[in-house]
Structure formats: C-alpha cells, structure tokens
Amino acid sequence: MTTWKRINSSKTTLMNATLYINRDEKGHRTIEVVGENPGLVDIDSNGHYPLSLENAKFLRDSLPFLNPNPLKLHTSAGTGDRLGLATPGHIEAFRGKNIAPVFAQQSVREVIRTKRTHQRIMDDAMWGVMEKGWREPWGADADHLKTPEELDAYADAGFTFYTIDPGAHVRNVKNAEEARAILERSEPDTAVLKTKADASIERFQHIDFPKSFKRPDDSQILTAFVKYGKAIEHVKMMYDYLLKRIGDKPFDFEVSVDETDLPTNPFEHFYIASELKHLGVKFTSLAPRFIGRFEKGVDYIGDLVEFEAQYKSHADVQKYFGDYKMSIHSGSDKFAIYEICSRLSDNAIHLKTAGTSYLEALRVIAMHEPNLIRNIMTMSLDHYETDKQSYHVSANVQKVADPKTVKDIDLPKYLDQFDARQVLHVCFGTILGQYDAQIKECLINNYETYESVLKTHFDRHLKPFAG
Numbered sequence: 001m002t003t004w005k006r007i008n009s010s011k012t013t014l015m016n017a018t019l020y021i022n023r024d025e026k027g028h029r030t031i032e033v034v035g036e037n038p039g040l041v042d043i044d045s046n047g048h049y050p051l052s053l054e055n056a057k058f059l060r061d062s063l064p065f066l067n068p069n070p071l072k073l074h075t076s077a078g079t080g081d082r083l084g085l086a087t088p089g090h091i092e093a094f095r096g097k098n099i100a101p102v103f104a105q106q107s108v109r110e111v112i113r114t115k116r117t118h119q120r121i122m123d124d125a126m127w128g129v130m131e132k133g134w135r136e137p138w139g140a141d142a143d144h145l146k147t148p149e150e151l152d153a154y155a156d157a158g159f160t161f162y163t164i165d166p167g168a169h170v171r172n173v174k175n176a177e178e179a180r181a182i183l184e185r186s187e188p189d190t191a192v193l194k195t196k197a198d199a200s201i202e203r204f205q206h207i208d209f210p211k212s213f214k215r216p217d218d219s220q221i222l223t224a225f226v227k228y229g230k231a232i233e234h235v236k237m238m239y240d241y242l243l244k245r246i247g248d249k250p251f252d253f254e255v256s257v258d259e260t261d262l263p264t265n266p267f268e269h270f271y272i273a274s275e276l277k278h279l280g281v282k283f284t285s286l287a288p289r290f291i292g293r294f295e296k297g298v299d300y301i302g303d304l305v306e307f308e309a310q311y312k313s314h315a316d317v318q319k320y321f322g323d324y325k326m327s328i329h330s331g332s333d334k335f336a337i338y339e340i341c342s343r344l345s346d347n348a349i350h351l352k353t354a355g356t357s358y359l360e361a362l363r364v365i366a367m368h369e370p371n372l373i374r375n376i377m378t379m380s381l382d383h384y385e386t387d388k389q390s391y392h393v394s395a396n397v398q399k400v401a402d403p404k405t406v407k408d409i410d411l412p413k414y415l416d417q418f419d420a421r422q423v424l425h426v427c428f429g430t431i432l433g434q435y436d437a438q439i440k441e442c443l444i445n446n447y448e449t450y451e452s453v454l455k456t457h458f459d460r461h462l463k464p465f466a467g
C-alpha cells in the first residue's frame with residue numbers, strides 16, 4: 001500500500017476539481033484529482049494521474065499561469081536545470097524577492113549534452129510551478145542560439161526569451177591597426193566592408209553620447225565596426241527570423257557576446273546597442289564580455305577596483321539608452337561583483353546561471369550516496385580534459401582529492417573546492433550519459449534536501465538584487 005503526501009500549496013482549481021501534486025514515500029510525484037476529472041489521462045491503480053506529456057499539454061492549455069511569459073525590464077534571474085528537478089527548490093529561493101525567475105532555460109550545447117527535448121525542459125519547469133503554486137510570471141530562455149535552425153525547436157515548445165549568441169561572427173581585433181589590416185585584405189567582400197565601415201564612421205559623427213563619454217575618434221569606431229559589425233548583422237537576421245517565426249507573440253530578446261576572447265569595452269557596448277537600435281532590433285537585455293574571468297562554478301577572478309570602474313561606464317551606457325537590462329552570463333557564484341552590478345545598474349539586471357543547480361544536485365548525492373559521488377568524481381576527472389573544451393575553466397585535476405581516499409563525511413566538501421567544482425561542472429554530459437537515472441532517483445528520494453540546498457544556494461545569488 002503506497003502512502004501519499006500532499007505537497008503544501010500545490011492546490012490548483014480547474015473546472016469542478018481541485019488538483020494536488022502528491023509525493024509517495026519515495027518522493028515520486030503524481031496528480032490527484034478531487035472532484036470531477038477535468039480531462040487528465042492515464043489514471044493509475046491508486047486513482048492518480050502521471051506528470052506526462054499529454055497531461056502537461058492539457059493543463060497548460062487550461063491554466064494560463066503554467067505558461068511562461070516575457071519578463072521585460074523587471075529584474076530577473078535565470079536558473080538552468082539540467083536534470084529537470086530543480087524548479088521547486090528555485091521557487092523557494094525566489095519567493096518574496098521581487099525578482100522575475102526564468103525557470104526553463106537551456107542552451108543548445110546543454111540540450112545536446114543532456115539529451116533532453118525542448119518540450120521536456122518546458123514541462124519540467126511547469127510541473128515545478130504547479131507543485132509549488134507559483135502564480136507570478138516566469139520565463140523560458142532559449143539560451144545561446146547561434147543559427148535559425150536552432151531557434152525553431154525552442155519556438156515550437158513556446159519559449160518566451162531568446163538569447164542570440166553571434167560570437168562566431170565577432171572578429172578578435174584589438175586595435176585600429178588590426179582592424180585596418182582586415183579591411184586591406186583582398187577578399188571578395190572587402191569593398192562592401194569598406195563601404196559599411198565608412199557609413200558607420202559617418203553615422204557616429206552625428207550621434208549623442210552619454211555625458212561621461214569622450215567622443216570616440218575614427219579609429220575607435222572603425223575597431224568597433226570590424227570587431228562587432230558582422231555579429232550585429234547576424235543578430236538582425238536572427239531577430240527578423242524570430243519575428244517571422246513566432247508572429248506577434250511578445251518575447252524577451254537578449255544579445256550576448258560574453259563567450260568571446262576579448263572584452264567588450266564601454267564604447268563597443270555603446271556601438272552594439274546603438275547599431276542594433278538603428279536596425280530596429282528591440283532587445284531586452286545585453287550581455288557584454290566584461291573584463292576579468294567569469295569561469296564556470298566559481299567566483300569572479302580579477303581586480304575588483306578595475307571591474308567596478310569599467311562596469312560603471314557600461315552602466316552609464318545602459319542608463320543612457322534606458323530600455324534594456326544588463327545581462328550577466330556565467331553569473332553563478334560571482335558573489336564578489338553582485339553588489340557592484342546591482343548598485344550601478346539600479347537592478348536593471350538579468351543574472352544568468354546554468355550549471356550551478358547541477359552542482360547542488362551533486363551535493364545531495366555526496367550527502368546521501370557516497371559510492372555514486374565517488375564514481376561521478378572519478379569519471380569526471382577522467383573526462384575533464386576533453387569535456388572542458390568550449391568552457392571557460394582553469395581547474396587543475398591534481399588539486400582534486402582522490403575519491404578513493406576521501407571519507408564519506410567529507411565528500412560534500414568537493415562542492416566547496418574550486419578545482420573539484422569546475423571538473424564536475426563541465427563533465428555533466430558524460431556523467432548523465434552514465435548515471436542519469438541513478439542521480440535523478442537519489443534527488444527524487446531526497447527531494448526535500450535538494451530543495452533546501454537549492455534555496456540556500458540561490459538565496460545568496462538573489463539577495464543582492466532583491467527589491
């Protein structure tokens with residue numbers, strides 16, 4: 001005989017029924033209907049209904065709050081959830097903070113590595129929303145889109161926040177000499193490029209700048225054009241494609257150049273924002289590549305005085321335009337800079353985190369399943385050199401304690417150690433290929449622990465931005 005526990009605040013009224021999400025003694029969820037079944041399918045032997053694709057669709061079509069919304073200029077934060085079980089814990093952290101959450105968020109790279117479908121990402125977030133009785137708007141972020149083909153599957157699943165990453169079209173030029181050298185190369189499109197460069201320089205002669213800005217000279221404009229011109233055209237193409245693809249449905253639109261080699265200086269930030277506006281691209285947030293290192297899973301690495309000085313100029317540009325948020329990518333665990341960003345941007349911020357919820361999941365594994373975390377650590381160490389490609393990390397595997405020799409009670413300390421965190425962070429695809437089911441079962445069985453570690457962890461991220 002299975003015993004069931006109704007989750008607090010999960011009461012949902014629909015037609016003549018009250019719906020509850022229940023947990024059995026192992027933590028598995030089902031839906032209980034009190035009253036007349038409004039249309040859920042696949043009743044089980046306990047008289048409950050599964051959290052299935054069909055039932056998700058039925059409920060989403062009947063209950064508006066189960067659908068994501070654009071978050072516009074509201075202070076917001078993104079919570080990637082690679083395992084699909086984190087939303088209840090995220091919700092506990094967001095409660096009462098006046099920060100709009102993005103519960104469904106996954107980059108193309110993560111969709112491939114986790115082998116999840118776009119619909120599944122959306123549904124998992126939705127079940128969390130229903131379970132916890134969340135009634136405020138929440139977002140769904142199609143993160144780091146590079147091509148129109150990648151965008152389609154997210155649009156079909158109803159995502160409301162589109163992050164365009166034109167990084168492949170950014171040219172790594174450091175100064176005007178390097179920029180001129182590119183224009184001098186005899187490539188087929190050089191003539192076109194030169195004409196566009198002249199037009200850009202001409203346009204910026206007649207433009208107003210933030211008061212704190214020195215008027216840029218031709219060399220600076222030329223450098224910005226060569227560095228970001230092609231990327232801006234790519235964003236415009238993606239924007240037009242999205243408009244055609246989803247029609248007049250409102251959406252959030254983010255432009256991110258964070259995953260590029262060279263930092264975006266404040267004038268270049270101005271240049272990108274100004275050119276995008278000139279082209280009619282309405283964006284909600286912009287993620288420059290800031291100075292210093294934004295490595296995965298660890299705090300900001302760099303000079304904080306320098307960071308603050310440069311962030312101030314970025315914030316001046318942002319305030320000059322006044323109609324978009326500053327987006328901070330790889331934003332998890334950057335505790336050293338949150339106060340600076342919050343204060344200088346007046347909380348016009350989108351804080352994007354992705355893998356940190358996965359690390360908190362592993363903390364639960366380390367607390368409850370010593371052998372499993374040892375296997376995960378061993379496998380991650382073996383795959384780190386390969387899996388770290390395309391990520392900004394600097395862990396030294398030699399500094400990670402040998403899983404065979406760590407005492408059970410000390411295993412959770414892996415999640416507090418710089419090198420171990422990064423090793424675990426980037427190897428999630430490999431690990432899920434092998435241990436997906438075991439990890440999820442452990443998290444479901446210990447769902448209260450998972451919620452509580454997520455709440456603690458995200459409280460630290462969100463409090464500096466709470467209004």
Ligand SMILES: [Zn+2]
Pocket residue numbers: 144256258259329330
């Ligand atoms: Zn990013």
